[in-house]
Amino acid sequence: MPEDMSHQLLQAMNRRRPAVHCLTNTVVQALTANMLLAVGAIPSMSTDIAEVADFTAGANTLIVNLGTLDQDRKMAIEAALETARENNIPWILDPVLIDRAPRRLAYAQELINSGPALIRGNKAEISALSPTESPANIARKTGAIVAVTGKTDLIANGTQEVTLTGGHEMMSRVTGIGCAGTALLGACLAVAPESQRLSAVAAGLTLLGKAGKEAARNAAGPGSFAAMILDQIYQISQSSLHERKEL
Amino acid sequence: MPEDMSHQLLQAMNRRRPAVHCLTNTVVQALTANMLLAVGAIPSMSTDIAEVADFTAGANTLIVNLGTLDQDRKMAIEAALETARENNIPWILDPVLIDRAPRRLAYAQELINSGPALIRGNKAEISALSPTESPANIARKTGAIVAVTGKTDLIANGTQEVTLTGGHEMMSRVTGIGCAGTALLGACLAVAPESQRLSAVAAGLTLLGKAGKEAARNAAGPGSFAAMILDQIYQISQSSLHERKEL
Amino acid sequence: MPEDMSHQLLQAMNRRRPAVHCLTNTVVQALTANMLLAVGAIPSMSTDIAEVADFTAGANTLIVNLGTLDQDRKMAIEAALETARENNIPWILDPVLIDRAPRRLAYAQELINSGPALIRGNKAEISALSPTESPANIARKTGAIVAVTGKTDLIANGTQEVTLTGGHEMMSRVTGIGCAGTALLGACLAVAPESQRLSAVAAGLTLLGKAGKEAARNAAGPGSFAAMILDQIYQISQSSLHERKEL
Numbered sequence: 218m219p220e221d222m223s224h225q226l227l228q229a230m231n232r233r234r235p236a237v238h239c240l241t242n243t244v245v246q247a248l249t250a251n252m253l254l255a256v257g258a259i260p261s262m263s264t265d266i267a268e269v270a271d272f273t274a275g276a277n278t279l280i281v282n283l284g285t286l287d288q289d290r291k292m293a294i295e296a297a298l299e300t301a302r303e304n305n306i307p308w309i310l311d312p313v314l315i316d317r318a319p320r321r322l323a324y325a326q327e328l329i330n331s332g333p334a335l336i337r338g339n340k341a342e343i344s345a346l347s348p349t350e351s352p353a354n355i356a357r358k359t360g361a362i363v364a365v366t367g368k369t370d371l372i373a374n375g376t377q378e379v380t381l382t383g384g385h386e387m388m389s390r391v392t393g394i395g396c397a398g399t400a401l402l403g404a405c406l407a408v409a410p411e412s413q414r415l416s417a418v419a420a421g422l423t424l425l426g427k428a429g430k431e432a433a434r435n436a437a438g439p440g441s442f443a444a445m446i447l448d449q450i451y452q453i454s455q456s457s458l459h460e461r462k463e464l
Numbered sequence: 465m466p467e468d469m470s471h472q473l474l475q476a477m478n479r480r481r482p483a484v485h486c487l488t489n490t491v492v493q494a495l496t497a498n499m500l501l502a503v504g505a506i507p508s509m510s511t512d513i514a515e516v517a518d519f520t521a522g523a524n525t526l527i528v529n530l531g532t533l534d535q536d537r538k539m540a541i542e543a544a545l546e547t548a549r550e551n552n553i554p555w556i557l558d559p560v561l562i563d564r565a566p567r568r569l570a571y572a573q574e575l576i577n578s579g580p581a582l583i584r585g586n587k588a589e590i591s592a593l594s595p596t597e598s599p600a601n602i603a604r605k606t607g608a609i610v611a612v613t614g615k616t617d618l619i620a621n622g623t624q625e626v627t628l629t630g631g632h633e634m635m636s637r638v639t640g641i642g643c644a645g646t647a648l649l650g651a652c653l654a655v656a657p658e659s660q661r662l663s664a665v666a667a668g669l670t671l672l673g674k675a676g677k678e679a680a681r682n683a684a685g686p687g688s689f690a691a692m693i694l695d696q697i698y699q700i701s702q703s704s705l706h707e708r709k710e711l
Numbered sequence: 712m713p714e715d716m717s718h719q720l721l722q723a724m725n726r727r728r729p730a731v732h733c734l735t736n737t738v739v740q741a742l743t744a745n746m747l748l749a750v751g752a753i754p755s756m757s758t759d760i761a762e763v764a765d766f767t768a769g770a771n772t773l774i775v776n777l778g779t780l781d782q783d784r785k786m787a788i789e790a791a792l793e794t795a796r797e798n799n800i801p802w803i804l805d806p807v808l809i810d811r812a813p814r815r816l817a818y819a820q821e822l823i824n825s826g827p828a829l830i831r832g833n834k835a836e837i838s839a840l841s842p843t844e845s846p847a848n849i850a851r852k853t854g855a856i857v858a859v860t861g862k863t864d865l866i867a868n869g870t871q872e873v874t875l876t877g878g879h880e881m882m883s884r885v886t887g888i889g890c891a892g893t894a895l896l897g898a899c900l901a902v903a904p905e906s907q908r909l910s911a912v913a914a915g916l917t918l919l920g921k922a923g924k925e926a927a928r929n930a931a932g933p934g935s936f937a938a939m940i941l942d943q944i945y946q947i948s949q950s951s952l953h954e955r956k957e958l
Contacts, residue, residue, distance in 0.1 A: 244740040244756050246491040250639035255686050260639065261561060262491050263568075265534040271565035287759040287783060289534060314755060318765040321757075390945065392744035392754065438942025439749050448685025451637065493738040497886035502933050507886065508808060509738050510815075512781040518812040536781060695932025698884065 222413075222420035226405050227457035231257040235407030238276035239400050240264055240294055242284025242313065245393030248443070249280075252397040255451040258404040264293040273300040277407035279308035280400050281328065283321055291324070298331045307334035307406050310361070311399040316345040329359050334406060335418060337364040337399045353378055362418055364402070366395060370422045374415045381419060383426030385433035391443045398425045401450075424453060469660075469667035473652050474704035478504045482654035485523035486647050487511055487541055489531025489560065492640030495690070496527075499644040502698040505651040511540040520547040524654035526555040527647050528575065530568055538571070545578045554581035554653050557608075558646040563592040576606050581653060582665060584611040584646045600625055609665055611649070613642060617669045619662060626666045630673030632680035638690045645672045648697075671700060716907075716914035720899050721951035725751040729901030732770035733894050734758055734788055736778025736807065739887030742937070743774075746891040749945040752898040758787040767794040771901035773802040774894050775822065777815055785818070792825045801828035801900050804855070805893040810839040823853050828900060829912060831858040831893045847872055856912055858896070860889060864916045866909060873913045877920030879927035885937045892919045895944075918947060 236259045241249055250260040261272045266289070273279055279301045281294055301308045310333040315322040322345055329336070329346075336343070336359070343365045347355050352363040357375035365371045370381040388394045402421045409417035428449035436442035483506045488496055497507040508519045513536070520526055526548045528541055548555045557580040562569040569592055576583070576593075583590070583606070590612045594602050599610040604622035612618045617628040635641045649668040656664035679692035730753045735743055744754040755766045760783070767773055773795045775788055795802045804827040809816040816839055823830070823840075830837070830853070837859045841849050846857040851869035859865045864875040882888045896915045903911035922943035930936035 242756070243490045243737045244744055247494060247639055247741060250491055251637075251686060251690070254637045254639060261564065262489070263532055263561075263565070265532070267535075267567050268533065268565045271567065272561075275564055285757055285759070286762065288761075314757075314766075317755065317769055318757070318762045320761050320765065390745075390748045392741055392748060436942070437939070438945035439745060440938030440941030440945075443745070443941075444687030444691055444938055445684070447687030447690075448683070451685035451687075490737045494741060494886055497738055498884075498933060498937070501884045501886060508811065509736070510779055510808075510812070512779070514782075514814050515780065515812045518814065519808075522811055691934030691938055692931070694934030694937075695930070698932035698934075 222416050223424045224457040224460040226408055226417060226420055227256060227454045228460070229408035230404055231454065231458060233408055234259055235277040235404050236261065236275055237278050237280060237400055237403040237407065238272045238297065239280040239282065240290065240297055241280055241282035241396060241400070244284060245396040248393040249397040249400045251447055252401050252450060253404055255447050256401065256404055256454045260400070264290050266292050266296055269293045269297045270300045273297040273306065274304055276306060278403035279306055280311065280403050281308055282311040282313055282396055282399065283315065283325060284313040284396065286321060294328070302331065309333055309335040309337060309399055309403050309406070311396055312336065312338050312342050312346065313396065314342070316341040329361070333361045334414065335362045335364060335402060337366065337402060339395065340365055340367050362415055364418055364422065366398070366422065370426070372415060372418050372422070377415055379415065379419045381422055381426065383423065384429045387433040387436065387439060387442045388429045390439040394429070394446070398422070401425060424450065428453060469663050470671045471704040471707040473655055473664060473667055474503060474701045475707070476655035477651055478701065478705060480655055481506055482524040482651055483508065483522055484525050484527060484647055484650040484654065485519045485544065486527040486529065487537065487544055488527055488529035488643060488647070491531060492643040495640040496644040496647045498694055499648050499697060500651055502694050503648065503651055503701045507647070511537050513539050513543055516540045516544045517547045520544040520553065521551055523553060525650035526553055527558065527650050528555055529558040529560055529643055529646065530562065530572060531560040531643065533568060541575070549578065556580055556582040556584060556646055556650050556653070558643055559583065559585050559589050559593065560643065561589070563588040576608070580608045581661065582609045582611060582649060584613065584649060586642065587612055587614050609662055611665055611669065613645070613669065617673070619665050619669070621662045624662055626662065628666060628669055628673065630670065631676045634680040634683065634686060634689045635676045637686040641676070641693070645669070648672060671697065675700060716910050717918045718951040718954040720902055720911060720914055721750060721948045722954070723902035724898055725948065725952060727902055728753055729771040729898055730755065730769055731772050731774060731894055731897040731901065732766045732791065733774040733776065734784065734791055735774055735776035735890060735894070738778060739890040742887040743891040743894045745941055746895050746944060747898055749941050750895065750898055750948045754894070758784050760786050760790055763787045763791045764794045767791040767800065768798055770800060772897035773800055774805065774897050775802055776805040776807055776890055776893065777809065777819060778807040778890065780815060780818070788822070796825065803827055803829040803831060803893055803897050803900070805890055806830065806832050806836050806840065807890065808836070810835040823855070827855045828908065829856045829858060829896060831860065831896060833889065834859055834861050856909055858912055858916065860892070860916065864920070866912050866916070868909045871909055873909065875913060875916055875920065877917065878923045881927040881930065881933060881936045882923045884933040888923070888940070892916070895919060918944065922947060
């Protein structure tokens with residue numbers, strides 16, 4: 218099922234060219250933009266308080282990634298979330314390394330009150346949000362889909378839960394594969410009907426895992442892997458154009 | 465003609481190692497620096513108000529790219545333009561995504577009063593500057609060369625116009641090829657006589673298009689393409705050293 | 712000797728996964744993180760004044776790189792150095808382009824009073840620090856190891872001096888190989904006994920040079936070289952796991 222959904226989403230991305238505004242950390246901006254471009258989505262990344270409302274209003278999804286967070290970026294996040302709320306634009310929280318910095322964790326918890334459609338993190342990050350609760354419980358309380366990525370991926374929306382295997386250890390040897398993956402999920406949510414968001418997230422992570430596994434098969438190390446995972450995503454996106462089912 | 469000019473410019477870059485100071489967005493900084501290094505130019509990217517005058521004064525060309533613009537960057541742009549004016553250093557405006565953000569557009573229009581030697585953008589960006597005027601008209605009014613890049617490139621200086629074909633669709637699937645290309649044009653202007661700037665811009669875009677086309681021939685997707693276009697530019701630069709004509 | 716030491720350090724990195732907090736310029740952040748991940752180290756890059764103490768306190772080494780320096784970054788540097796001092800965490804200064812900007816040079820000289828374990832720069836940068844003194848003299852005065860990298864690398868600690876050849880010209884055609892190399896040395900210092908820091912720095916630079924030389928053998932230009940040097944570092948790191956000697 219996720220694979221069929223992948224094809225449909227990729228076809229829709231190629232047709233609609235969704236705009237994804239990414240408030241994301243400076244380390245992963247290039248990889249993130251390139252992953253979005255590989256599937257035909259249109260990235261933008263301005264964090265300026267004077268511009269962020271314009272860019273967010275024109276976007277189909279908003280990504281809020283907490284890496285390299287600073288005061289200006291926090292103001293931009295607030296302005297962008299305000300615009301997203303007014304325009305009913307879904308937004309995704311990527312709580313990067315909140316397990317390493319208590320003040321960043323507190324900020325992430327505050328942001329969750331603004332109703333993200335999806336929270337995507339690794340096990341340590343999602344655990345930090347609420348150490349005693351399961352992802353499904355966090356999903357129930359927040360109303361967000363919660364995706365915990367790692368060796369296996371778990372996706373929960375409070376009523377359903379999906380577990381995915383796939384991917385490759387090499388994905389953790391390149392900075393930003395997780396963050397760029399979050400932006401890819403943003404492109405998925407941009408073209409999926411609201412009722413199918415859980416499946417769309419699963420389809421997006423399936424695509425990423427498949428691309429990662431295939432790239433790792435041929436890569437001589439993390440340098441060539443980073444190029445090859447983009448190549449794979451692009452190839453899968455292009456080949457989806459020859460599939461029959463449309464969303 | 466542009467190809468001969470390319471060789472001459474590339475030889476001059478290898479000999480003179482022009483310094484190009486780039487006030488450019490954080491998404492494309494690495495690719496931009498790498499494209500400059502591939503032709504033997506020396507990139508610098510400081511945006512700090514305390515340093516930008518020093519770096520600009522030591523540069524042969526200044527790039528002002530409006531991506532990831534913020535207040536600090538605006539102050540840096542003003543200080544750098546002041547220094548460029550005092551030292552008669554040509555500067556290039558890359559009005560990234562001004563079609564998406566009205567306040568950025570207004571800022572771009574204000575900057576043009578400081579007399580850029582070149583404005584380089586895609587069709588949507590250049591149209592946004594002045595929706596009812598042709599690039600040639602914008603060139604006449606501003607005194608700048610105007611380069612509109614895309615499937616075909618158009619370069620106008622108010623009296624002459626050059627159209628180039630070449631390049632490849634894959635160039636739009638990697639973030640920053642356009643922005644890095646602007647910096648490459650900065651290296652071209654740094655070594656070209658002022659009377660030959662139109663030809664120098666055409667030669668630079670010809671080089672970029674040729675490298676892109678050749679890279680796309682062998683790339684499995686945008687990840688490997690991004691590496692291969694740099695390889696191609698480097699190879700063309702190196703092979704120019706064995707050509708006879710010198711500028 | 713440095714090669715044996717390399718194996719031991721790489722084994723220790725794989726086992727201990729040292730955290731390296733990098734206050735580094737936005738141009739080279741991705742390459743720097745990727746080089747650390749290639750050897751199994753854990754990078755973090757926050758420069759926010761509200762978070763930098765948390766990240767530094769959890770790190771095994773701190774990198775202070777002066778590229779794309781600004782006021783916020785200077786405040787972050789001060790806060791991080793304070794935390795490093797309190798927690799006895801070694802820190803490394805990479806005085807990027809201080810030969811180009813007098814105010815950056817003055818700032819670098821001020822920072823040296825905070826006692827870096829290592830200063831790593833190219834010849835022009837280290838000369839700018841103290842034009843009339845040898846690296847060995849600078850080491851004696853500051854108490855830091857001084858590493859001058861280039862065609863040959865010179866490493867001095869005031870009593871000993873090591874000269875290394877190796878590497879390849881292509882390393883200067885990719886932005887950030889030097890900066891990322893500094894972070895790699897941070898991972899080396901994180902796992903080396905304090906008494907063996909000179910050898911650890913030599914081992915780290917030997918590893919980088921070896922990887923660069925091997926990558927250049929197969930690269931078609933700087934684009935593929937950038938990927939291949941990461942692949943090589945990863946491969947050497949992985950193959951060290953099959954060596955016998957442990958640190």
